[in-house]
Amino acid sequence: MMHSRKKTQSYGVNERHQVVWLIVLAFLMFVSIVFPLFQLFRKAFIDSKTLEVGFSNFITYFQTPSLSHSIINTLNISLWTTVISVILAFIFAYAMARTGIAAKPLFRYIAMLPLFTPTMMHGIGLTYLFGNQGLFTTGFFGWLPFSFDIHLYGPVGIIISEVIYTFPQAFLILSISLAVTDYRMYEAAETMGVGKISQFFNITLPSVKFGIISTCFVCFTLSFTDFGAPKVVGGQYNVLATDIFKQVIGQQNMSMGAVVGMILIVPSICSFIVDRIISRKQQGTFTAKSTVYVIRKSRMRDFWLTLYCSLISGCIVLLFVAVGFASMVTIWPYNLTLSFDHYRFYNAAGAGLSPFFNSVTMSFYTAIIGTAVIFFIAYMTEKIRLFAPLRQLLYFLAMIPLALPGIVIGLAFIFFFNLPNNPLHFMYNTMTILVLANIVHFFSVNFLSATTALKQLDKEMEQAADSMNVSFYRTFFRVTVPMCMPAITGMMVYLFVNSMVTVSALVFLYGADLKPASVAIVNMEDAGDVAEAAAMSMLILLVNLGVKGGYEGLVALITKHRSKRSDKLRIKASSLNSIKKSVGVDAHV
CATH class of the missing domain: 1.10.3720.10 (MetI-like)
Structure with missing residues (x-):
């Protein structure tokens, strides 16, 4: 009797935590997607002079x-x-x-x-x-x-x-x-x-x-x-x-x-x-x-x-x-001597190498934070069986960015986060808003990848965990995350690479000392520093190829290691069966 009461109480704790997380995640999605879009609509349909709503x-x-x-x-x-x-x-x-x-x-x-x-x-x-x-x-x-x-x-x-x-x-x-x-x-x-x-x-x-x-x-x-x-x-x-x-x-x-x-x-x-x-x-x-x-x-x-x-x-x-x-020619097309002077960005409009390091930092944060947030939201919508209206709302909000161009996301962020009476105004012109814009921009594609990976897992795992009175946190970190690690690492690479190359979502949001490399390329090209813009483009290409190549190499190494391990286990099993047969023992025992 007491065991049954204790089990019911544990389920109540899990359910309360889950509904709290769903509410928190939905609120975060509203703040980062719905509210900025509302401000964009408001700007488009309200006359700035008469303040009348219409199509003026x-x-x-x-x-x-x-x-x-x-x-x-x-x-x-x-x-x-x-x-x-x-x-x-x-x-x-x-x-x-x-x-x-x-x-x-x-x-x-x-x-x-x-x-x-x-x-x-x-x-x-x-x-x-x-x-x-x-x-x-x-x-x-x-x-x-x-x-x-x-x-x-x-x-x-x-x-x-x-x-x-x-x-x-x-x-x-x-x-x-x-x-x-x-x-x-x-x-x-x-x-x-x-x-x-x-x-x-x-x-x-x-x-x-x-x-x-x-x-x-x-x-x-x-x-x-x-x-x-x-x-x-x-x-x-x-x-x-x-x-x-x-x-x-x-x-x-x-x-x-x-x-x-x-x-x-x-x-x-x-x-x-x-x-x-x-x-x-x-x-x-x-x-x-x-x-x-x-x-x-x-x-x-x-x-x-x-x-x-x-x-x-x-x-x-x-x-x-x-x-x-x-990018390595001294002066195109008059002096074709090769050098790496343009990679120093001494006299370029892009403020030296700092935009490149800003982009690497921004992309790293986007990959880590974005993957964690997106995967957890996908888990809450796909694996939690209760609170269907909240989960459906979360899924709907997760699909909205798929229909939003990057430049629209950047513009909506200006209208929302730059409001003086907005308590989140402090995020404007900071690394935080750049990372948030990238996460929103590439949210839907990674969300669909995460849900696809989660659907491949056995649905009975969560039910078994519940029946054994296991916290859903433990199930998430000890079972779901390790089994979905290939999809998670793929999401991280996708977010990093795309954050390095995107410009449309960031061109309105960066601060004076936080200019991304992609925006620096635009500024260099405008100023006539085309060789420096080419050099910055090559740096982005090399970093992205390095990240992608490292990821594929790691995947190949893990696959090879697992294959060797499977072969060893197969050989051991075969040897054991041979020994059992030689001594007259049933191999299936």
């Missing part, structure tokens, strides 16, 4: 030709980027998934390189290749008998930069889509004598249509909301993301900045809704009875696709080599 700010925006024309420019850039990027990425992903070409790992690694750099670096690389003093524009400084000018500064440069930026994301999504096609349809088609071209148009494309649609929305949204590339190679060609920067930083017109921010949210929300719908439909395309695609040999196909992948990879490598070479 939107009317003013659309009646100003120089501002409203930016929407047409942004749509033009996004549509061209989407078409080009999806086509290039689809062929590349098809070569990786459906052919027997050599050097696939090398091609994959090269295709992922743009993810490890700020988008400004793509524009800087194009400047050194196709700018007014670029290698191809000058015919390699007159060494070649020909030269050509692509008129980089404007829509051409922005589109090329955005294609480089969106290509890795498009490649990843399409690779997943092509990897889950049912091979039985191709076997049936071959039995009926259907040719390869007909198979491609009637089987391959329909089977990956959801992936293609999702890729189109992702590419469109990324290019629609990007700030870095248009800032470097946009010239006088205005887009929405640079309009926000000009309105807020240049003219201190917060209302117009809020209006542009609201417009930028629209494609992100549409992309989020479409992605949710597509993900549900795509789950049913590959069943337990499906078979994996079997790659058939074809020398001609593999030759042409190897040539294509080599060309794409060569263009990406050329861009990065150009940035690396330019």
Whole structure:
């Protein structure tokens, strides 16, 4: 009787702790997401002069030709980027998934390189290749008998930069889509004598249509909301993301900045809704009875696709080599002597190496704190069986950042944390708000990764812990965290790398002595210190590659160690069974 009473009391303690944590986490999500967004909406819909609620700010925006024309420019850039990027990425992903070409790992690694750099670096690389003093524009400084000018500064440069930026994301999504096609349809088609071209148009494309649609929305949204590339190679060609920067930083017109921010949210929300719908439909395309695609040999196909992948990879490598070479040239293009003077940043507008160390510090805090917070929130929503309304609210709040561009998050943080009567005003212009902005910016992707890892764990573990009167804290730290460690470390790497390269969410929030490296690149480029901007970009690339390479090396080492340990245990078990059989003992005893 007393044991039963004690057990009931213990459950009550666990439940009280859980509901307190859910309330605290929901409050933190409101403070970091909902309240800033409310201030953004308030700025957009309240006239700053009359204080009346309405659409006067939107009317003013659309009646100003120089501002409203930016929407047409942004749509033009996004549509061209989407078409080009999806086509290039689809062929590349098809070569990786459906052919027997050599050097696939090398091609994959090269295709992922743009993810490890700020988008400004793509524009800087194009400047050194196709700018007014670029290698191809000058015919390699007159060494070649020909030269050509692509008129980089404007829509051409922005589109090329955005294609480089969106290509890795498009490649990843399409690779997943092509990897889950049912091979039985191709076997049936071959039995009926259907040719390869007909198979491609009637089987391959329909089977990956959801992936293609999702890729189109992702590419469109990324290019629609990007700030870095248009800032470097946009010239006088205005887009929405640079309009926000000009309105807020240049003219201190917060209302117009809020209006542009609201417009930028629209494609992100549409992309989020479409992605949710597509993900549900795509789950049913590959069943337990499906078979994996079997790659058939074809020398001609593999030759042409190897040539294509080599060309794409060569263009990406050329861009990065150009940035690396330019960062070590004394004076481009007049003195090509190599040195590391630009890496000292003595006379650059970026305040020396301090922005680089600021970014490393900020990214480290983001990775540690962000991973801990995101994983714990995912655990509370996924593994706690009680308080369904609170858990559903928490899940809904966790999904909101997926539809928010980084520049909108930064703008919303200005309006909320810069309020004089806000008790959290002290966070403004500090490292804390930079870390918080990054966590919010990359929250949803990591939250989904964490929930996916948690769903793979046996649901009975928490029930067993409850039945044995074990605190949910102990279950979390002693069981859940160790079993989800691969996902946790992956989240840390993702947060670190993306915090190093992001600029849009931070461009409004940094203090005078806390300028991040990505923002310093923008300032250097504005001041004409392009070589120093290239050097800072290379430092970010090297750090991110080092972190990613270290992570993959650690994973490979752990996997190898576990494999050896499993082999030893298997050998011991086999030896024990042999001994038992030799002495006449049943091996199963």
